[in-house]
Amino acid sequence: MNEHDSPTRNPQSPEPEAATGAGFPRRALDAVARLPTGRLSRWIVIVGWIAIIAGAFPLASRVSDVEDNGAQAFLPVSSESLKVANLREQFDSGDSSIAIVVYHRADGLSDEDSKRIAADQQAISQELNGVETSPPIPSEDGTTTIINVVIPQGSSKDLTQEVEDLRALVRKDLPDGLTVKVTGPAGISVDLGKIFEGINTKLLLSAAAVVAVLLLITYRSPVLWIIPLVTVGLADRLATALIYLVGRTFDLPVSGQSVGIMAILVFGAGTDYALLLIARYREELRKEASTGAAMRIAIRQAAPAIVASGGTVMLGLACLFIADLKSNQALGPIGIVAILSALLLNLTFLPAVLVLAGRRVFWPFVPHVDSRGGEPQSIWGRIGSHIERRPRRVWIPITIALIVLSLGVSRYSISFDLADQFTNDPEAIQGAALIADSFPAGASSPTTVIASASGAEAVEATLKRLPGVASVQPSGKTSDLVSYAVILEAQPGTHAAFDTIRDMRAQLHALPDANALVGGPDAENYDTERAGIRDQEVVIPLVLVVILVILSILLRSLLAPLLLLLTSVLSTTAALGVTVVVFTSALGYSGMQSGVLLIGFVFLIALGVDYNIFLMSRVHEESPKIGTRQGMLRALAVTGGVITSAGIVLAATFAVLGILPFVALAQVGFLVAFGVLLDTLVVRSLLVPALTMDLGRVIWWPSALAKHDGASDVP
DSSP states (O other): OOTTTOOOBOTTSOOGGGOOOTTSOHHHHHHHHHTTTSHHHHHHHHHHHHHHHHHHHHHHTTGGGGBOOOGGGGSOTTOHHHHHHHHGGGSTTTTEEEEEEEEEOTTOOOHHHHHHHHHHHHHHHHHSTTOEEOOOEEOTTSSEEEEEEEEEOSOHHHHHHHHHHHHHHHHTTOOTTOEEEEEHHHHHHHHHHHHTTTHHHHHHHHHHHHHHHHHHHHHOOTTTTHHHHHHHHHHHHHHHHHHHHHHHHHTOOBOHHHHHHHHHHHHHHHHHHHHHHHHHHHHHHTTBSOHHHHHHHHHHHHHHHHHHHHHHHHHHHHGGGGOSSHHHHHHHHHHHHHHHHHHHIIIIIHHHHHHHHOGGGGTTSOOOTTOOOOOTTSHHHHHHHHHHHOTHHHHHHHHHHHHHHHGGGGGOOBOOOGGGGBSSOOHHHHHHHHHHHHSOGGGGSOEEEEEEGGGHHHHHHHHHTSTTEEEEEEEEEOSSEEEEEEEESSOTTSHHHHHHHHHHHHHHHTSTTTOOEEESHHHHHHHHHHHHHHHHHHHHHHHHHHHHHHHHHHHTOSHHHHHHHHHHHHHHHHHHHHHHHIIIIISOOSSBOTTHHHHHHHHHHHHHHHHHHHHHHHHHHHHHHHOHHHHHHHHHHHHHHHHHHHHHHHHHHHHGGGGSSBHHHHHHHHHHHHHHHHIIIIIIIIIHHHHHHHHGGGGGTTSGGGTOOSOSSOO
8 A cells, every 4th residue: 555545544643434524415425525536536536637628628629619709798688779780781781880980180181182082982982892981971071081881790700800811901000190090999999809719829828827826825835736727727628618619509699708708717716626635635635644544534524614615705796697788697607617516626636646646746835644735824823813802802893994995886887888998099989089079979889779670760860950960861771661860969878978868869759659779889878777786686696695505504504604694795885896996987987888897796796605615614613612613713824825825816816817918807806806905814713813813603593513613601
């Protein structure tokens, strides 16, 4: 026998079979624990996973085939703007997109410029097959002229190539002082799509680098860090392949944004699970001579908290299934697949490799039997002792501080301004700004109105007298439908534009037999905002209820789960308040992007409760033996370091989202990263321990531990 399989054990350590996680079936834990630790079964696990991932790689590389980053792919099925988008396909120009070429000279366009513009119009029609162009449209101030270019839209790649060819054509031999930009819905779509080109690779490499550095610092071992990194890397490939299959099979609207969040979630949460299991494994190696026995005990003790943590996140994400916005709906299964992949690999592949590698993998800090772990003497042990002396002097000021940070939420608003969607300044945004300076602001993003042909006259007359409408032009006709391109006076994506859309719908819907519908970019953003508000009002309360139920089952208590949930909500609200202030006051954005609040809230509540689960499940384990207060001291001492490391890793991986020039991802990344750090370093480390020590065994009410928790004194 070798160290992996020897039955030799420290006589003072508990029997492996006796060590099980509270609240979980013993047989299930035994089965999970034995699968990756037996001599033969660990090889089966390792080889089996390698074979599965090898088969998943080709599928993972095709995830871009099921991606769709267009706004229409994520609108609610019942939204009016989506109905307009579907009706547009009945028109000759329905399967097309509009690009707008903007010519601008600050001191006024010259005659030579006008000749150049006319020549460009002819060249566009001749050299770009299938496109249609409008005559040049000059501005009243003489500084700007635009040409509308209708591009047949076969696929997103075709549109990208057409726009790039158009940009190259109009920039050829450009005279000094003449500025030319290509914008409009087509230009904006292409510039937005560039953000998501290779997003998975960029985030994957960045997240892997961040995790590698943090693991190296955490373990101070030249070898150990590689194993969890490889584990989460394999989990990412598995999750990406599953997303491709789900997206293709169920027509799931997968976006580059959701794929990027999935990668971050796999690396962040997956590394957390690895850190927690390895920490418990190292603790047991100081009691067990056999690495296999040590790992079996570690799995039995750590798996319940890890599975409960992952289950909490998955059930929280499952609440997104009832969302109206398809983008929110899609993030549910995508996130669940990410967490499930991380759980499976960390509870099977990771233990098998660690047992196979033996104790030497921890070199130079190899844990030997009867060696001291130093937990009680750690900084977290000292912090716990300090909190125990005067817990109210800890939790009261922290609660007040979190409430103060939460005040920033009062400045929360949603921005659909195009300039607020990018952290850089892409060409389409520059072109839209030039148009807004010399034309009605909505000229770069026309609204579409479709109505019955029988009501065309009434519809057109109503539109022309509607406040906020700059111009109305017929844009298509079928046997029974008419289409209008409506230019709004308001800047696209602003609430002034939304007010005009709302008034337009109200007046057009009142026309008898017109059957008029209002769509286009501003209408889509308006419908998105309304659906997003509805999703927040429905999903967030459901997430809170689900997590409260999970915590109650896990901790067999009502008071402890309620307090843990309240602290997580307060921490999340504080993080949101800080994020709003940073992005609006410090960075100058006019508001938060749609969906950031809901996504950030779900992630922070679920992930924040994770750390409380890791901590309080250990307190629950220790309380029957040494009492709740001493159990908290012990739990904080032995879990403080690893949970802090896990929180820093998770925060750092979400911060990686900020490398992309897309404000929504930057805001999600900052919100979750800051929130996780706040939760890890303040709430879990100080606030929860102080509340628990102040309440004592009462925190387990109404379970039996509230009456007798192993302590010799009453609370």
